[in-house]
Amino acid sequence: MEPVCLVEPVPSSGALRVNPAALGLLRGLTRPLHVLAVFGPCGTGKSFLMDRLAGQGEGFPCSPGIWVWCLPHPTQPDQALVLLDTEGFTEEEGDETKLSRLFLLNVLLSSVFVYNTRSEGDPQRQLDRLTYVRDLPRVVRVRDECSWENSFLLSSVLPDFVWCLRDVSPDPCLDEVLEATAHELDSALSSPQDSEDSPSNCIERLFPCQKLFQFCSPRADGGHGERFQEQMGRFKDYALSRSPKTMVGNRLVDGAFLADFLERVVDLLSRDEPVLLSELCNDLQMERVVPLQASRPALPVLAKVAPGTAQPGAMEEPMCLIENSPDGELQLNQRALALLQSVRQPVVVVAIAGLYRTGKSYLLNRLAGKDRGGFSLGSTIQSHTKGIWMWCLPHPCRAGHTLVLLDTEGLGDVEKGNVKNDAWIFTLAVLLSSTLVYNSLGTIDQCALEKLHYVTELTERIKMKAAGRGGRQExxxxxxxxxxxxxxxxxxxxxxxxxxxxxxxxxEDEYLENALKPREGQPEKLDLPKKYLRQYFPSRKCFVFDRPAPRRDLARLDELPEAALSPDFLEPAQHFCSYIHQHAGTKTLPGGHVVTGTLLGNLAVTYVDAIRSGAVPCMESAVLALAQIENSAAVGEAVAVYKEQLGRRAALPTETVQELLEVHAQCEREALRAFMARAFKDDDRLFQGELMVRPLAPAPGVMG
Incomplete structure (x- = not known):
């Protein structure tokens, strides 16, 4: 498609309206979106920059409003690339309300936000021209809570901030200039003269990831622009490798969701109403839930097959993934681990945690579409499930995805000898899942919240950065x-x-939010579970269930037919299952890399090994370890692709050295494409460099 106007200003009124034709194009994008938006002063080459990202000579017109260009992603075949080009602002006073709204839309829609300016004088002044950033905390909230938490939560959902400084004077020491860019950005963002609400301080406080790129003029170097092309290549590689677009709760976004989200936000801005992200996203997700049917459809269950012929990940029944010995020692069940690692599809991981004897296993069996069998149920006062059990099933709503259900050992068992064991079980449920279900009995009262004290210990049991890296504050x-x-x-x-x-x-959601409100005059330490639930889990949902059957029948619950269950339990249970199937997100890693069963198994190994050694699981170390494993495998796959492609082309006539080199180049491109499809976190291109120095050369005797 060619670029089309997505959001246009209404003449004379300053209001914004959405182009229905552009929304229709967005709704046709069913893959996760990688959205790059550019914003900045007039005449700074924004459209030229976006055309380069699109790989086109000319595309975006210099026209009012926001223009959209939807393209296949050049390196991530499972994603679509969406480019947003926005009209520039001038030094003179204009319609500040319109420009502020255009800025807010850019930030809310994008996964990478590019601020584009020319190199004119003090870099601090260039940042301070972005005055519209001050409107973000005032207009956009993650939740309807007017407290210090809003800016903090905003920083968890805003895109990467990339500053492109154009027409920098050419420097003969190009590498030194590129190395100094981060220092210039840090300097501009930490000027001691800044007031608290200055644009520089707002950027530093609100945007979690900041990056600076400097470009000389495309006409530098005598008109050839080699240096500009090198700088553009670095920028393009960075911008296209960032995370796909997610909303609150780290849910991946497709075109239909983004289109609906845009319509709602434009309507809210036109009425000068705040944008409440959690509420808005929940409303949109609920509208997309499939209506409840009279009877609950069963999830497809894999049939028995002969040994050795089962598809990877096929499971007829759950298996223990992480075993818990009587002395509290955690260890991986190698048979279950091997099965999980055989799953090459993306995984949606739903873990359930809660006090023992509260019906967790039964609820997971409902999610699996099982009225009988499945996760084993206990009928006595003793804890039944030990460790963490796993069930891998075809996802009922997402083709090409595997649903991984994790049933965790009940918390608070009085017979346990190791009191720290519960906290580690809860921590692993958080680390491995994309949706965590906390199961409790009765009501959400102070007693129930105090029993959820494990959430207050997460910062003690998980760390983001490896020791000695970054020195980040709490x-x-x-x-x-x-x-x-x-x-x-x-x-x-x-x-x-x-x-x-x-x-x-x-x-039900209002019931939960009311229960999590801080109590006036109450010491904060008594409300810590509330604080940390609000702080760590901005995406929250609540379901309440009546008792499934009379007390006398609870001991044989898995034997009861559907007709014997209480309608007051069945209706919310169907609603719960429908919501989880529709909205539980694919598991992703920092950087937006989609997790397969193979990666999930490797994550489990990394985390359990850390706990067994007495260390605290570190997310950065885990991701780096996975990158080593996956990138090494990606190199191996790429070499295999090269040899396969070369074998196919070997029969073609290659009578000259030039023809042979062209065949080699074609095979090399296919190998690189295979590497890029699997590799991640190869920021320094170490593994890509390893691939390129491998002996990818034509085999002797090919030419002739």
Whole structure:
């Protein structure tokens, strides 16, 4: 497609309207989106920069509003690339309301936000021209809470901030200039003269990832622009390798969701109403839930097959993945691990945690579409599930995805000898899942919250950075936790109260949010579970369930037919299953890399090994370890692709050296494409460099 106008200003009024034709194009994009937006002063070459990202000579027109260009992603075949080009602002006073709204839309829609300016005098002045950033905390909130938490939570959902400084004077020491860019950005963002709400301080406080690129003029070097091309290549590689677009709860975004989100935000801005991201995203997700059917459809279950012929990841019944010995020692079940690592599809990981004897296993069996069998249920006062059990099933709603259900050992068992064991089980559920279900009985009261004290210990049991790297402060670490923690669902079982507050009916979500409000005059240490639930899990959902059957039948619950279950349990249970199937996100790693079963198994190994050694699991170290494993495998796959392609082309006539070199180049490009499809976190191109120095040369005797 060619670029089309997505958002245009209404003449004379300054309002914005959305182009329905452009929305239709977005809704046709079913893959996850990688969205790059550019914003900046007039005449700084924004459209030229975006055309280079698109790989086109000319594309974007210099026209008012926001223009969109949808393209296949050049290096990530499972994603679509969406480029947004926005009209520039001038030094003279103009319609500041319109420009502020255009800026807000750029930030909210993008996964990478590019601020483009010319190199004119003091770099600090260039940043301070972005005055519209001050409107972000005022107009956009993650939740409807007017407290210090808003800026903190915003930093977990905003895009990468990339500053492109154009027409920098050419420097003969190009590498030294490139190495100095980070220092210039740090200097511009930490000027001691800045006021607290200066644009520089707002950028530093709100955007978690900041990067600076400097470009000389394309006409430098006597008109050939070799230096500009090298700088553009670095920028393009960085911009296209960043995370795909996610919303609150780290949910990947497709075109239909982005189109609906844009329409709602433009409407809210036109009415000068705040944009409440959690509420807006939840509303949009609920609208996309498939209506409940009269009977619950069963999840497809893999049939028995002869040994050795089962598809990778096929599981007829759950298996223990992480075993818990009587003395509290955790270890991996190698058979279950090998099965998990055989799953090459992306995984949606739903883990359930909670006190023992609260019906966690039964709820997971409902998610799996199993009325009988599945996760084993206990009927006595003793904890039944030990360790963490796993069930891999075809996802009922997403083709090409595997649903991984994790049933965790009940917390608070009085017979346990190791009191720290529960905290590690809860921590592993958080680290491995993309959606965490917390299961409890009765009501969400102070007692229930105190039993969820494990959430207050997460910062003691998980760290983001390896020792000696970055020296980040506690608040910054917390922002990173929020960015990559799972979505949180509270399932309240055997709930017998009316959902009413101050004489009016309330929703389940309102019930949860009211329970998590801090109590006035209460010491903060007594409200820590509330604080950390709000702080670490901005994406929250609540479901309440009546008792599934009379007390006398609970001991044989897995034997009861559907007709014997309480309708007051069945309806919310169907609603819960439908919501989880539709909205539980694919597991991703920092940087947006989609996790397969292979990667999930390697993550489990890394985390359990750290716990067994007495260390604290480190997310950065885990990702780096996975990068080593995956990138080494990517190199091996790329070499195999090269040899395969060369073998196919060997029969073609190659009578000259030039023809032979062309065949080699074609095979090399295919190998590089295979490497890029699997590799991740190869920021320094070490593995790509290893691939390029491998002996990828034509085999003797090919030419002739």
């Amino acid at each position: 608040g910054e670490d917390s922002a990173e936790f929020v960015r990559f923690f799972p979505a949180f669902v509270w399932a309240v079982r055997d709930f017998a109260l009316q959902l009413e507050l101050d004489g009016r009916e309330i929703t």
